Amino acid sequence: MRFFHALKRGSKSLFRQQSWQIYSCILLIMTVLFVALYNNVHLQTYAIEKFSSAQETIRSPITIENTKETERRLREAIQSVEDHYEVSQEVAEEQITYINELFEAIHKIESGDIETEDEELELDDISDKINYLEALVNADLFQQIGREDLVTLFEAPENSRMLAKELLTTALYDVYYDGVKRDDVEQAMETVQQKLNYSTLPDDLVAALQPLSEFGVQPNSFFSLDETNQAQQQARSAVEPVVIRAGEVIAEEGQLITNEIYEELELTGLLNEQKSFYPIIGLLLFVILNGIFLLLLIRNSVHQQQVTGRQLAALLVLTTFLMIMMKVISFYATTVNPLYWLTPIASVSMLIKILINEKYALTMAMLYSVIGSIIFNGNIPGNLNIEAGTYLLFSQLASIYCLKLMKDRTAIIRSGFAIALINVMVICFFIFLSFEKYNWMDYLLFGGYGICSAIIATVLTIGMLPFFETGLGLLSDTKLLSLSSPNHPLLRKLLMEAPGTYHHSIMVANLSEASCEAIGANGLLARVASYYHDLGKTLRPHYFIENQMGAKNPHDYLDPYQSAEIILAHPKDGADLLKEEKIPKEIIDVAYQHHGTTLLKYFYYKAKEQNDQVEEADFRYDGPRPQSKEAAVISICDSVEAAVRSLDHPDQESIEKIVSSIFKDRLLDDQLSESTLTFKDLEKIRLVIDETLKGMYHSRIQYPTDKEDTEDGD
Numbered sequence: 001m002r003f004f005h006a007l008k009r010g011s012k013s014l015f016r017q018q019s020w021q022i023y024s025c026i027l028l029i030m031t032v033l034f035v036a037l038y039n040n041v042h043l044q045t046y047a048i049e050k051f052s053s054a055q056e057t058i059r060s061p062i063t064i065e066n067t068k069e070t071e072r073r074l075r076e077a078i079q080s081v082e083d084h085y086e087v088s089q090e091v092a093e094e095q096i097t098y099i100n101e102l103f104e105a106i107h108k109i110e111s112g113d114i115e116t117e118d119e120e121l122e123l124d125d126i127s128d129k130i131n132y133l134e135a136l137v138n139a140d141l142f143q144q145i146g147r148e149d150l151v152t153l154f155e156a157p158e159n160s161r162m163l164a165k166e167l168l169t170t171a172l173y174d175v176y177y178d179g180v181k182r183d184d185v186e187q188a189m190e191t192v193q194q195k196l197n198y199s200t201l202p203d204d205l206v207a208a209l210q211p212l213s214e215f216g217v218q219p220n221s222f223f224s225l226d227e228t229n230q231a232q233q234q235a236r237s238a239v240e241p242v243v244i245r246a247g248e249v250i251a252e253e254g255q256l257i258t259n260e261i262y263e264e265l266e267l268t269g270l271l272n273e274q275k276s277f278y279p280i281i282g283l284l285l286f287v288i289l290n291g292i293f294l295l296l297l298i299r300n301s302v303h304q305q306q307v308t309g310r311q312l313a314a315l316l317v318l319t320t321f322l323m324i325m326m327k328v329i330s331f332y333a334t335t336v337n338p339l340y341w342l343t344p345i346a347s348v349s350m351l352i353k354i355l356i357n358e359k360y361a362l363t364m365a366m367l368y369s370v371i372g373s374i375i376f377n378g379n380i381p382g383n384l385n386i387e388a389g390t391y392l393l394f395s396q397l398a399s400i401y402c403l404k405l406m407k408d409r410t411a412i413i414r415s416g417f418a419i420a421l422i423n424v425m426v427i428c429f430f431i432f433l434s435f436e437k438y439n440w441m442d443y444l445l446f447g448g449y450g451i452c453s454a455i456i457a458t459v460l461t462i463g464m465l466p467f468f469e470t471g472l473g474l475l476s477d478t479k480l481l482s483l484s485s486p487n488h489p490l491l492r493k494l495l496m497e498a499p500g501t502y503h504h505s506i507m508v509a510n511l512s513e514a515s516c517e518a519i520g521a522n523g524l525l526a527r528v529a530s531y532y533h534d535l536g537k538t539l540r541p542h543y544f545i546e547n548q549m550g551a552k553n554p555h556d557y558l559d560p561y562q563s564a565e566i567i568l569a570h571p572k573d574g575a576d577l578l579k580e581e582k583i584p585k586e587i588i589d590v591a592y593q594h595h596g597t598t599l600l601k602y603f604y605y606k607a608k609e610q611n612d613q614v615e616e617a618d619f620r621y622d623g624p625r626p627q628s629k630e631a632a633v634i635s636i637c638d639s640v641e642a643a644v645r646s647l648d649h650p651d652q653e654s655i656e657k658i659v660s661s662i663f664k665d666r667l668l669d670d671q672l673s674e675s676t677l678t679f680k681d682l683e684k685i686r687l688v689i690d691e692t693l694k695g696m697y698h699s700r701i702q703y704p705t706d707k708e709d710t711e712d713g714d
Contacts, residue, residue, distance in 0.1 A: 021309040022298050025316050030291045032316075033371065034283060036323035040330075040374050041279040041381045045270055050262050054251040060244045060268045061381045068263060069242040077235040084227035085179055091220035092176035096169050098138040099216050102145075103165040105136040106153055126151055144215040145208075152208035164201055168209055171195040172216045179221030188217045244268060246380045279381045290367060297363055310472045311356045315364070317468075322348045322368060326375045333376055340376045340388045341427055341449035344457035346399035346419045350412060351461055353400055354476045355468055365396035391426050395453065398422035416458030423450030475584040480528045483583070490581055491531060497538045500546030504641060505531050511637035511692055512630070518688045519681040521629040529590035530634050532583065536574030536591070540566055546645075560607035564600050564619050571595055571621060586630075593631045594638055596671040597623040625674045632675035633685060636666060640689055650697040659689055 046058065109129050130150050134142050153161060171192040180188045192213040196206050244250070250264050251257060257265075265271055301307040326343060333339040345368060353361035373389030402418035403411060427450045431438055468474050486492070495502045509530035517523040541547040543554055543566050555563040574591040597620050604619035626632035643658050644650055663686055666672055672682075 021312055022295070025312040026291050026294050026298070028316050029294065029319050030287045032320050032323050033290060034287050036327055037283055037286075037371065037374050038280075040377055040379055041283045046265070048257055048262070048265060048271065050257055050259060052257050054253055054255050054257060057249060057253045058251045058265070058270060059380070060246055060248045060250055060264070061270070063246045064244050064267060066242040066244055066264065066267060069260075070239070073239050073242065074236055077239045078232050081228070081231045081235050084224045084231055085181060085221040086224040086227065087176075087179035088220045088222065089176070091218055092172065095216045095218055096172050096176075098141045099169065099172075099212055100165070102133075102137045102141060102212070103153075103161065105133055106161065107158070109133060110154065110158070126154060129154055141212075141215050145211045149208035149211055152204050156202075156205050156208075160201060160205060163199075164196075164205055164209055167196060167199050167201065168192070168212060168216070171213070175217065176220055180217060180219050181221045182219040184221075185217055185219060189214055192217060246383050293363075293367075297360070301360070307356060307360070310474055314355050314468050314472055314474055315352065315360070317472075318348050318351055319364075323371075323375075326372055330375050335378070338388070338446070339449070340372070340385070341391060341423070341446060342453050342456075343372070343392065343395075344453050344460055345372070345392050346395045346416075346454065346457035347460035347464070349396040349399045350403050350415065350457070351464060351468065353403055354461075354465065354478070355474050358400060361396075361400045365393060365400065368396065369393035387430055391423070391430070394426045395419060395423055395457075399457065412458055412461050416454050419457060420451045420454035423453055426450070473585060475525065475586050477524060479584065480524050483587070484524075484528045484531065490535060490577070490583070493538055494531075494535055498534075498541035498544070498547045500549070501534050501537045501541065501544060504546050504645070505534055507641045507645075507696075508533070508634065508637045511641060511689055512634045514692055515633045515637060515685040515688045516630055518684045519629065519633075519677075521633065525586060526630045526633055529587045529630060530637070532574070532578060532587050533590050533594045533634055533638065534570065534574060535577050536570035536572065538577070539570070539573050543567070544570075546642075555603075560603040560610070561618065564603040564607075567600055567603070568619075568621055586628075589627065590631045590634055593624055593626045594635045595621040595623075596625040596635055597621055598639075598666075598669060598671060625671055627674055629675055629677055629681070632672050632677050635671065636662065636685065637689065639666075640693070644693055644697070650693075652694055655693045655697065656690055659686060659693070 046055075048054070109132060130147060133150065153164075156164070174195075175188040175191055193210060196209055196213065199206070201209075244264060244267065250268065250270070251261050255261070298307060298312065322345060326340075326345075329339050329343055348368070349361050349365050352364055369389045369392045372392040373384045373386060376385040376388040377383040378385070398419045398421075399415055403415040424447045427446050428443075431443065431446060465476060465478065469476055469479050482488075486495070491502075494505065509527040512526035512530045513523040516526040537544050537547070542551065543563075545553070558566075571592055571594065575588050578588045578591055599616060600619045600621070604614065604616065607619070608614045626635050639662050640659055643662060644655055647654055647658070663682060667682075677685075
């Protein structure tokens with residue numbers, strides 16, 4: 001429990017030590033985001049008066065319905081609907097039937113086909129005929145016709161009278177077909193009369209037909225409220241709402257500001273008196289959310305010792321660089337020419353992965369994609385360019401997942417090819433999904449954007465990486481790989497001056513790398529740091545047993561205090577040598593910390609044999625204790641390798657026993673409390689070390705000597 005509480009105290013202490021760096025970094029990133037996104041959410045307003053000229057082209061910042069214009073169009077649509085009338089053919093049939101009855105009655109009277117109940121009626125006088133006709137036809141019709149007109153009809157030849165009947169009824173049917181409104185009766189009468197006038201009938205007969213046409217033309221088209229309302233409703237439904245789209249031009253530069261344009265400016269909130277601070281509040285909330293998210297991410301990483309202050313500085317620099325790059329591109333990007341496809345955002349993702357880790361790269365990729373969708377919104381507040389955000393996200397994901405082991409810088413070039421392929425695929429996805437028609441030149445142009453983006457990202461990554469490694473002292477995989485080269489001057493010095501220590505360092509490196517990879521720590525850092533951790537022994541190589549090669553041990557002639565002073569000095573000596581060669585701080589820290597504050601037991605107990613009043617502090621390393629997982633693992637592996645090498649005949653049982661004892665000793669001596677290692681990590685490390693050492697010291701066949709061969713031959 002004491003070790004567990006010490007681990008918690010160590011992580012909290014580490015966070016407090018770096019808290020000012022963390023908060024400063026987050027505040028600066030939030031400031032960069034706010035400045036970069038301000039113009040994209042800020043609603044610019046204008047001091048414009050009616051009937052003045054627009055000083056610049058003004059676009060709508062939002063999508064909103066122009067309710068006044070919509071209502072006006074609805075009124076116009078309704079007013080354009082004519083009244084609907086219902087045509088009654090019954091009226092036409094009734095009137096024409098009365099006229100037909102008149103002509104039939106005249107025909108019967110003239111033909112003498114008139115009978116009474118008693119005897120055949122004889123009508124010789126025209127007056128009698130007319131009087132008798134009155135009883136046979138409609139009263140209203142009879143009253144409409146004058147006696148002179150009736151005389152004309154009776155005196156007309158039969159064929160002329162029948163022709164007149166046909167012409168009159170046909171003309172009436174024609175005007176009744178489309179319906180006769182009350183206001184159109186006189187016009188319909190004139191139409192019928194004109195047709196009769198242009199006929200071959202005698203003039204007197206045409207004149208006699210005029211009262212019949214006047215009687216025959218009656219209104220048969222009556223106003224229909226239901227049909228009129230239905231037509232108006234259809235007209236209303238056909239009117240689409242008048243919508244002002246975001247980005248739509250409201251007024252061109254130099255255009256006169258009419259009442260309609262002024263109303264649109266007022267409706268979209270572009271007038272000075274309508275200035276709103278809500279978009280700024282929304283931006284602040286967005287920036288604060290990102291700040292909280294980053295704080296949680298960084299806090300957790302610091303507790304696990306996965307990020308340093310210099311890495312946070314690199315994150316700030318890269319974020320600022322990306323914001324500037326995207327803002328510059330956004331000034332030239334349009335809907336017709338989406339230059340955001342040229343954004344080499346993959347370079348930032350690759351650098352974050354190389355300089356920090358993959359988790360940060362993935363997290364920032366999502367954040368940068370959302371920011372990109374805002375920056376490339378065409379300066380339309382409230383609008384998000386989902387196409388740009390999606391493209392930027394896939395480009396970053398491609399760079400992160402395709403950048404595998406960094407054995408050399410060609411890994412970045414190989415990743416660039418994958419980025420180009422993904423970029424082109426995403427661009428084609430949006431092109432094919434669009435309803436707009438593109439030609440082959442468009443495909444080549446936009447595909448070229450994606451390829452150029454990958455090429456620029458690759459060049460930027462390779463070109464900027466040395467500046468971060470040198471300027472901020474960051475340790476990347478490429479830097480570690482260069483330091484691991486056997487031709488490095490310090491490693492050659494170690495090999496030439498302390499070959500035993502060199503071999504010991506190689507063995508420690510193998511154990512440390514395997515152990516770190518088992519617990520998710522940086523295995524490559526552990527390997528390279530192991531190469532240099534005992535560099536201080538090169539100052540006095542023969543005072544360390546692995547370099548004595550059977551020679552006399554100089555400690556046999558020294559006082560224990562003198563021997564301890566020489567041995568205890570080698571961590572600091574090594575760190576000083578590394579500083580002189582400007583080796584990265586992470587490796588220097590391992591050189592300082594790989595012995596922690598452990599006790600130099602051999603010389604302590606030797607001194608105690610001579611004098612019981614020995615101060616234990618005089619035989620302890622200056623430390624500090626291991627501060628990182630890698631340093632703690634190297635500290636354990638260093639002791640384990642030396643202890644196992646001292647065994648005469650190491651077997652599996654003895655290896656497990658000595659490894660367990662060293663782990664127990666480190667825990668009891670409180671040497672691992674500042675490294676954030678957990679008990680689960682320690683168990684994994686122990687198992688890996690056991691398996692690795694058993695593989696190194698496995699039993700071998702004992703080959704016979706020459707003497708044994710001779711005896712067997714005899």
